Amino acid sequence: MPEAAVVTLVQLKTACSGCSLRELCLPMGLSSEEIKHLDQLVSTRKRVKRGESLYRSGDAFGSIYAIRSGFFKSSTLTEDGRDQVTGFHMPGDIMGMDGIGTEKHACNTAALEDSEVCVIPFGRLEEISASIRGLQRQFHKVMSREIVRDQGVMMLLGSMRAEERLAAFLLNLSQRFVARGYSPSDFNLRMTRDEIGSFLGLKLETVSRIFSRFQDDHLISVQQKHIRIVDVAGLKRIMGQEPG
Amino acid sequence: MPEAAVVTLVQLKTACSGCSLRELCLPMGLSSEEIKHLDQLVSTRKRVKRGESLYRSGDAFGSIYAIRSGFFKSSTLTEDGRDQVTGFHMPGDIMGMDGIGTEKHACNTAALEDSEVCVIPFGRLEEISASIRGLQRQFHKVMSREIVRDQGVMMLLGSMRAEERLAAFLLNLSQRFVARGYSPSDFNLRMTRDEIGSFLGLKLETVSRIFSRFQDDHLISVQQKHIRIVDVAGLKRIMGQEPG
DNA sequence: GCCGCGTTTTGATCCTGATCAATCTGACCC
DNA sequence: GGGTCAGATTGATCAGGATCAAAACGCGGC
Numbered sequence: 001m002p003e004a005a006v007v008t009l010v011q012l013k014t015a016c017s018g019c020s021l022r023e024l025c026l027p028m029g030l031s032s033e034e035i036k037h038l039d040q041l042v043s044t045r046k047r048v049k050r051g052e053s054l055y056r057s058g059d060a061f062g063s064i065y066a067i068r069s070g071f072f073k074s075s076t077l078t079e080d081g082r083d084q085v086t087g088f089h090m091p092g093d094i095m096g097m098d099g100i101g102t103e104k105h106a107c108n109t110a111a112l113e114d115s116e117v118c119v120i121p122f123g124r125l126e127e128i129s130a131s132i133r134g135l136q137r138q139f140h141k142v143m144s145r146e147i148v149r150d151q152g153v154m155m156l157l158g159s160m161r162a163e164e165r166l167a168a169f170l171l172n173l174s175q176r177f178v179a180r181g182y183s184p185s186d187f188n189l190r191m192t193r194d195e196i197g198s199f200l201g202l203k204l205e206t207v208s209r210i211f212s213r214f215q216d217d218h219l220i221s222v223q224q225k226h227i228r229i230v231d232v233a234g235l236k237r238i239m240g241q242e243p244g
Numbered sequence: 245m246p247e248a249a250v251v252t253l254v255q256l257k258t259a260c261s262g263c264s265l266r267e268l269c270l271p272m273g274l275s276s277e278e279i280k281h282l283d284q285l286v287s288t289r290k291r292v293k294r295g296e297s298l299y300r301s302g303d304a305f306g307s308i309y310a311i312r313s314g315f316f317k318s319s320t321l322t323e324d325g326r327d328q329v330t331g332f333h334m335p336g337d338i339m340g341m342d343g344i345g346t347e348k349h350a351c352n353t354a355a356l357e358d359s360e361v362c363v364i365p366f367g368r369l370e371e372i373s374a375s376i377r378g379l380q381r382q383f384h385k386v387m388s389r390e391i392v393r394d395q396g397v398m399m400l401l402g403s404m405r406a407e408e409r410l411a412a413f414l415l416n417l418s419q420r421f422v423a424r425g426y427s428p429s430d431f432n433l434r435m436t437r438d439e440i441g442s443f444l445g446l447k448l449e450t451v452s453r454i455f456s457r458f459q460d461d462h463l464i465s466v467q468q469k470h471i472r473i474v475d476v477a478g479l480k481r482i483m484g485q486e487p488g
Numbered sequence: 489g490c491c492g493c494g495t496t497t498t499g500a501t502c503c504t505g506a507t508c509a510a511t512c513t514g515a516c517c518c
Numbered sequence: 519g520g521g522t523c524a525g526a527t528t529g530a531t532c533a534g535g536a537t538c539a540a541a542a543c544g545c546g547g548c
Contacts, residue, residue, distance in 0.1 A: 076399055080484040084403045086395045098395065100388035107395060126381065130374045137370065143387045144344035150394035151330045151342065151351065155320055157401035158445035159328045162505065193526065201402035206505055208527055224514075224526070240324045406535065437496065447536055452497055468496075468544075490548090497542070504536085512527070518520095 015039040016118075024092030024179060025066050026120070026138060034134045041128055042066070044119045048111040054095065056108045061099030063119050067091045070115020071190040074098075075198070076107045085199040087153075088112075088173075088191060091180055094142050112190040157201045160239075165200040166210045167238040170220065174229055185229040259283040260362075268336030268423060269310050270364070270382060278378045285372055286310070288363045292355040298339065300352045305343030307363050311335045314359020315434040318342075319442070320351045329443040331397075332356075332417075332435060335424055338386050356434040401445045404483075409444040410454045411482040414464065418473055429473040 016027045016038045026042075027035045045068060048054050054065060057076065071090055077083035086107060089095055099105040100122065129136035156165055178184035189196070193204040193211075200207070211222045219235055221228045229235065260271045260282045270286075271279045289312060292298050298309060301320065315334055321327035330351060333339055343349040344366065373380035400409055422428035433440070437448040437455075444451070455466045463478045464471055473479065 076395055078399065078403070078484075082403050084399050086398050097388055098392050101385045101392055102389075106392045126377070126384070130377070130380060133370070133374070136374060140370070140387070141345045143384070143391070144341055145346075147387070147390050147394060148342050148345055148350045150391060150398065151320055153398055154330050154394065154401060155322065155328050157398060158442070159322070159326050192524090198402070203506055204526080205507085205528085209505090212527070240322075436494090448496080449498085449537085450535060452495095453535090456497070492545100492547090494545090495543080497540105499540085500538085502535105502537070504534095505532105506534085507532070508530085510527105510529080513525085515522100515524090517522080 016042055019068075021066075021068070021092040021180075026094060026142060028138060030134050030138060034132055037128055037132055038135065041124050042118045042120055046117050046119055048072075048115045048117065050111055050113050050115075053108055053110045054117060055099075055105045057105055059099075059105045061096070061103050061105055061122070063121050064094055064096040064099075064125070065117040065119060067093050067095065068116040068118055070117075071112040072109055072115060073112055073191060073195060073199075074107045074109045083108075083198070085191075085195050087149075088199065090176055094146075097143055097146060112195075162200075162202055162206055163210055163213075164239050164241075165202065166196075166207065166214070167219075167235040169196065169200060170227065170229060171232070171235055171239065174232070185232070187227055189225045189227060260286055263312075265310075265312070265336040265424075270338060270386060272382060274378050274382060278376055281372055281376055282379065285368050286362045286364055290361050290363055292316075292359045292361065294355055294357050294359075297352055297354045298361065299343070299349045301349055303343075303349045305340070305347050305349055305366070307365050308338055308340040308343075308369070309361040309363060311337050311339065312360040312362055314361075315356040316353055316359060317356055317435060317439060317443075318351045318353045327352075327442070329435075329439050331393075332443065334420055338390075341387055341390060356439075406444075406446055406450055407454055407457075408483050408485075409446065410440075410451065410458070411463075411479040413440065413444060414471065414473060415476070415479055415483065418476070429476070431471055433469045433471060 016022055016025070017032065017035045019025070019027075022028070022035065027038055030038070046054075046065075048070070054072065067089055069091055071088070072093075072095060073085050074087045074089065074095065075083050075085045089109075095109055095117070096105065098107055125135075125139065129139055156168055160168065173187065173189075174184045177187050191199075193207045196202075197204045197207045211220070214220045214235075215222050217234070219229075219231045219238075221230060260266055260269070261276065261279045263269070263271075266272070266279065271282055274282070290298075290309075292314070298316065311333055313335055315332070316337075316339060317329050318331045318333065318339065319327050319329045333353075339353055339361070340349065342351055369383065373383055400412055404412065417431065417433075418428045421431050435443075437451045440446075441448045441451045455464070458464045458479075459466050461478070463475045463482075464473050466472075
């Protein structure tokens with residue numbers, strides 16, 4: 001029996017080739033041949049309960065992680081104790097690449113709901129990607145997109161007003177939900193107003209107030225953590241308008 | 245004559261192995277064997293005059309660039325025309341990695357003074373790094389550090405007050421200058437107040453006012469573009485203090 | 489030397505979002 | 519059911535930085 005045909009149940013269950021997220025995640029755009037090599041690499045998974053950390057700033061770096069299910073936030077903290085949310089992550093997203101440069105993680109990443117991640121040992125990823133061009137290229141793309149994403153956040157923090165930031169935030173979430181097969185207009189926020197505020201450089205009261213204002217203007221409807229986007233075009237209009 | 249011994253003058257001149265920046269740049273930490281492979285890759289240079297763009301948002305991506313001499317800024321612009329400076333780059337820095345993910349550059353990068361960059365064809369970098377483990381690892385580290393750097397800027401924009409941002413900015417420049425063998429306390433800014441403000445999410449008047457205030461407090465001395473840091477500890481104290 | 493222009497500095501005023509504080513909601517527990 | 523507690527909403531006031539405006543500086547060109 002050829003070795004390639006020996007596949008245990010566990011492997012099948014964790015295999016990228018059978019994963020519904022493969023078109024969003026690391027295997028994106030790879031041939032089924034190439035994905036088979038990934039399957040060997042991504043063999044362990046890890047559950048993280050709501051509130052627990054996947055890794056903390058300063059932890060030794062060894063693996064990157066792909067979200068299988070659930071929702072995460074990343075945050076960094078300054079010497080003087082303030083911390084800031086630097087990103088929210090959902091299924092298919094890759095986390096942990098901040099640790100490659102120094103061999104230590106540079107942020108804290110915690111689950112906002114019970115979650116499961118695929119563990120990708122980084123040393124082995126480098127080994128395998130050295131021989132599989134498609135995989136190497138794909139990994140570089142993932143890192144590059146992270147850089148571009150961060151620059152988008154810098155843009156948001158540096159040059160948008162509070163309403164624009166919230167509108168951009170909701171539209172971004174909406175897009176990412178729809179890419180994962182969920183409703184673009186109807187979803188539950190996994191994070192608190194405080195966490196949204198931290199991410200957007202606003203105070204939680206401001207976030208709450210603007211949600212209420214958006215609701216009064218019939219752009220969205222809010223009920224605690226549940227959001228329904230009523231007027232996408234209206235939100236886009238808010239994002240694009242000059243201050244004043 | 246063995247091929248390895250055939251080195252033209254041009255190659256020598258552009259070689260990483262002879263470059264004074266090699267401990268800051270892509271070759272950082274590589275063995276001299278490994279650097280020789282890089283030499284083959286990094287064979288062309290490009291001059292960019294003050295004010296000219298190295299690449300623009302939307303340009304087809306083909307290479308990344310290492311700064312040999314000079315000074316650059318990167319900026320992105322929103323649909324509605326506002327643009328924001330996302331970073332300043334100095335010798336040894338690698339630019340252009342934003343383009344890998346989509347095969348198109350995602351920001352504009354322009355020279356703030358007459359500059360020279362080493363052109364690193366990305367396809368060839370991937371090829372060579374597939375066989376040279378150290379180079380592959382090093383490139384991943386460079387990308388990862390870019391991600392961590394961007395998160396630092398997000399922190400700055402999202403949770404610091406104007407004075408803290410300026411103090412952090414000056415201390416960061418100082419550190420980077422000293423790593424390149426320049427004075428940590430005495431330097432010329434290559435960018436305008438407006439560009440600093442754009443980067444820090446402040447208006448140019450605010451930047452100017454805070455420079456003046458720092459001068460009144462004997463933390464720095466400013467004369468147009470020339471900065472002398474007088475009290476590093478004082479600047480650090482400003483960075484670390486709670487709002488109030 | 490003088491002029492013109494881009495950049496910087498400084499002043500006066502305004503407004504957005506922060507801060508302080510009180511109330512409300514919903515989930516969970518006994 | 520009542521009690522508790524974290525999170526969310528709403529109101530009143532404050533202040534940091536934006537905006538508008540004018541003057542000063544420095545540099546290149548003639």
